[in-house]
Amino acid sequence: MNTKLLIAATAALTISITSMAKAEPQAEVLHWWTSGGEAKSVAVLQEEFSARGGTWTDMPVAGGGGDAAMTALRARVLSGNAPTAVQLKGPAIQEWYEEGVLADISSVANAQGWADVLPASIAGHMKCEGNWCAAPVNVHRIDWIWANAAVLAENGISMPTSWEEFNAAATKLQAAGITPLAHGGQAWQDATVFEAVALGIGGPKFFHKAFVELDEDTLKSDTMKAVFDQMRIMRGFVDSNFSGRDWNLATTMVMNGEAAFQIMGDWAKGEFLAAGKRPGIDFLCASTPGDGFLYNVDSFAMFDVDGADKEEGQMLLAELIVGKNFQKVFNMNKGSIPARVDVALDDFDPCAHASAQDMAASNSGGSLLPSYAHGMALRGAQSGAITDVVTAHFNSDMSSSEAVDMLASAVANSL
């Protein structure tokens, strides 16, 4: 009798301990924000999460621009033990959803009114068949052109508003012995310049047809040839030593006045600011010539997890990520702008203001577009196939008509 009582008491105790533990929200977060500013930004989220009574298990996997983290994720999902939240973006969210491993966080999203504060096209990436399955963190703009203010002033050049102007300015700079375009010959950087040129020359509709819908006629069109023609001209504006150079070294060339322009996403701003340069005075930022806004939105996808504590942690995490405070602090650190449009931008710099204004304008004008070069528009296999052609063209003497044929066949082969 006594033993039975003891067992019952132990069992009751165990249950109460487990249920106590269950009351506490749990979150295991897989991400690759490990560099200085980024790590600081994640720490902010971590603190907020603990302040609300949650237990945060950090799972940072550095390396390979997220490749290493994706490998870790694959292993975890295959072993049936997915992390609570994973840093994922764009079509990758849908790809994981198709594998049937994402959770539905619509209850939080509806309670917090995400639909009202997020631009529609960005919200579209966060939904899986109509249900919310991911939470956006920030908006990076890709189609920026950065310039050294002093170099432009000395040569009597203003920020170009068309590609003809850019070419004229670059020729002038070249004559003056300055590298017109600071560029690093890595495939993703070639692709970054390419998509800015494609948006500028073809316009938003062309961009959407080519890089979101993968329409074959558009890929082979004369406009696309014109885009490659411009890329060939751009090739003449980079220095001879550009192969393999990292993007931040290219940014340094602009800072030092060795080069005048760089086409790069707004993380380049972080480099300028870190070096003590002031926007508008030491360096200039403007959108690349042409209409539209190419975005790269980082987000956290929520995976299916077992246990009330983990689900609770997931909901809390989603709420905090889209919360105004985190959106502001994180993006101040990272150089991007908040994904939600109702965050006060008083503390942000002029470039961020310009970015936010353009985002609002392009959102209503229908020219707010996903970046293909940064994996927002297409799945890995397709965007990779396009990048292969872009980088092969840029690094050889391939003609534009050869390039468009190769582009169309590479895309068809990747499907």
Next chain:
Amino acid sequence: MSGWLEKQLPKLVLAPSFVAILIFVYGFIGWTAWVSFTKSKLLPRYDIVGLIQYDRLFVSPRWDVAFSNLFIFGCLFIIISMLLGLLLAILLDQKIRTEGIIRTIYLYPMALSMIVTGTAWKWILNPGLGLEAMVRSWGWESFSFNWLVDPNMAIYTVVIAGVWQASGFVMALFLAGLRSVDEEIIKAAQVDGIPTWRIYSSIILPSMAAIFLSAFIVLAHLAIKSFDLVIALTGGGPGYATDLPATYMYTMAFSRGDIGQAASSAMIMMAVVFAIVVPYLYSELRAKND
């Protein structure tokens, strides 16, 4: 009992590693082969759809570049390493006084990892930082050595770095081979007044056939699985001009979420290895049976 144990002990000791190799080498080769016949994307799937991944592979221009680079790199790397290694070994074999020191110096590159070799050569060959900039600063303004950034020549820089790394090791192999040739035969030849180059070409080298074969096998597998050297030296660039099958496979599997494509390229790589190793094994086994 002890007699039985003594008899079975070797088998018992070898059994775990035998099982491990069976599963982790041959099992996973089988798994990869299976996956290469599927439409696996982000995660492996197991419904076989036929040869679609191989069709995609063979029309891909990037694979074309990667595969021909394997032959350019592989042939030059093996031939130059062996010639250079042999030359160094013969020169060292002349009973010179500082042989110990020189041998160590030549062997040292092998102690470095390919990543270190690749990074060092990246700086040496960078036109703005390394050799070209140095020679130009000496006053030879027209000197140009920009293979690293020239898409048509970049693969040869990989050969240079690879040869630098491996030829010392090949030298050590050949040196051991040279020393193992029977001294008496050489002396007899010298007594007969045969010139030294003739002694090498007609007596010593032919008796080293086995060493040539092992050096070839070691270098060939280094060439085929070569990955880190390219990543560190050129990152596959400019464009994808220095892609090798191994870097292609890595890109497909880990960056692009195209596991089926990665598996098919891995199978082709394995076929190339088999094409080299199987004749070798065959000749070895036949030699034993004789």
